Amino acid sequence: MKKQELIDTEIENLTLDLIKHGTTFDLDYLEMVYDDELVFVQMTRDKKIVRFGKKDNMDFFRNLKYSGSEPLNDYSEFHYADNDGKKGFVILTRKMKKGGEEDEFLFNIYWEKKNGNWKIIRESVLQK
Template identity: 35%
Template structure:
C-alpha cells in the first residue's frame, strides 16, 4: 500500500498503539487512547462486547500484572484514510489473548488533537477462532 505523508503518520500512530498494547505499556496506552474511547467487539456467535476507556486499561493492566507473555504484533493494514484531523484505519490481526488464537479485523477511528493521534473509537470483528 503506497501511503502519503499523513497516511504514513497515521499508520505509525497505530503501530505505536499495537506495540504498546502488545507489551502492556500502560503509560503509552493512556496517551494513545482518548478518554472518550468506546470499543465494540462483534463475536462469531453474533454477540457484542462493549468496553470504555477504563475497562480497556484495566484489561491491559490485568494482562501485565498476570505476567502474560507479549502479544504478537503482526498486523495487515487493509485501509488508511485521513480527512482533516480525523483518521480511519482498518487492520487485520491474528491474536491470542489467552483463549486461543483469533483473527480480528479492527476498524480504528482516530482524532488528531494537539499534534497527537488518539484512538477514540475501535470496532472489532472476530472473523475466526482456532
Template identity: 30%
Template sequence: MKDQRLIQKVEQLSSAGCHYRIEELATIYSPDLVIHILQEDSSLLTFDYQQNLDFFRSLRDSGASPLDTTADFNLAEVQNGTGFVTVTRILDLGAGPKKIIFNLFLEETSEGWQIFREQAVILGDA
C-alpha cells in the same frame, strides 16, 4: 495511498498494547474511547477507556506473554480531519489464535493522533 502518520500511530498502539505499556496506551487512546467487539457467536462486547486500560493492566499483572504485533494494514486515510484505519491481525487472547479485523477512528488532538473509537470483528480461528 495509505497515510503513514496513521500507520505509525497504530503500530505504536499495537506495540504498547502487546507489551502492556499502560501509561503509553493512556495517551494513545482518547479518554472518550468506546470499543465494540463483535464476537464469533454474534454477541457484542463494549468497553470504555478505563475498562480497556484495566484489561491490558490485568494481562500485564498476570504475567501474560507479549502478544504478536504482526498487522496487515488494509486502509489508512484521513477524511475531513478524522483518521480511519482498518487492520487485520491474528491474536491469541487465551482461546487460541483468532483472525480479527479492527476498524480504528482517530482524531488529531494536542496529544497527537488519538483513537476515540474502535470496532473489532472476530472472524474465527486463524
C-alpha cells in the same frame, strides 16, 4: 488502486506504535493514546456485541501486564488508512491468542487529533 495507495503512512505509523505498545502492555502509552471518551465495540463469532470504555480497556491491559502474560502477537495487515489532518481511520487484520488458540480479528480504529495529539476515539473489532 494499488494497496499502498490506500494506506496513509501517518495513520499506519500511529497504529504500528499502538500495536507495539499495546502488545507489550505499556500502560502509560495506552493511557495517553486512548481518549477519555473511548468507545470500544467488539463483535464475537457468535455475533455477541460487547461495548467497553477507556477504563474497561485499560483494565484489560492492566490485568494482562500484572498477571505476567506473554506479550501479544504483533502481527498486522493493513487494508486501508486515511487522514484528513484532523481525523484518521484504519482497517487492519490482527492475529492474537484468545483462549489458547490464535484467531484473526478485523479492527477499525478511528483517530482524532486533539490539542495537537492523535487520540483513539473509537475502536471496533470483529473476530473472524
